[in-house]
Amino acid sequence: MIDPQKTIDRNLAFGNKQQFDTGKYDWYLDYSMMREEIREFLLASDSDDKVEMVDACIDVIFVALWTLHKLWLDAESITRAYDEVCRSNDSKIGAKKRDGKVTKGENYSPPNLNFVL
Numbered sequence: 001m002i003d004p005q006k007t008i009d010r011n012l013a014f015g016n017k018q019q020f021d022t023g024k025y026d027w028y029l030d031y032s033m034m035r036e037e038i039r040e041f042l043l044a045s046d047s048d049d050k051v052e053m054v055d056a057c058i059d060v061i062f063v064a065l066w067t068l069h070k071l072w073l074d075a076e077s078i079t080r081a082y083d084e085v086c087r088s089n090d091s092k093i094g095a096k097k098r099d100g101k102v103t104k105g106e107n108y109s110p111p112n113l114n115f116v117l
Helices: 004-013 028-046 050-070 075-090
Strands: none
Touching (some): 004 050, 050 075
């Protein structure tokens, strides 16, 4: 299982700030880092390089965890949010579309992430 606290601790060890004024923070850096890792995943998938695909996926997770921390979520809150989104995703079970995505069935309920506010 991924431990969000390890990501937080690693970033703090590199001198990254622990607290952020989210009203003034430029989120474009986080977006561009995730976009770059997704691009690396696509390039690796074109050549069926599974090692690089795994590396890119883990890098996306790493950046996402650090971004969540910058949103003032601690490791426990990140884990709770993850569990809640998984619960919501599990409630989607419906018909499959042509593109393979699952439609939201009658039992779907959106994630309740109000606790992070």
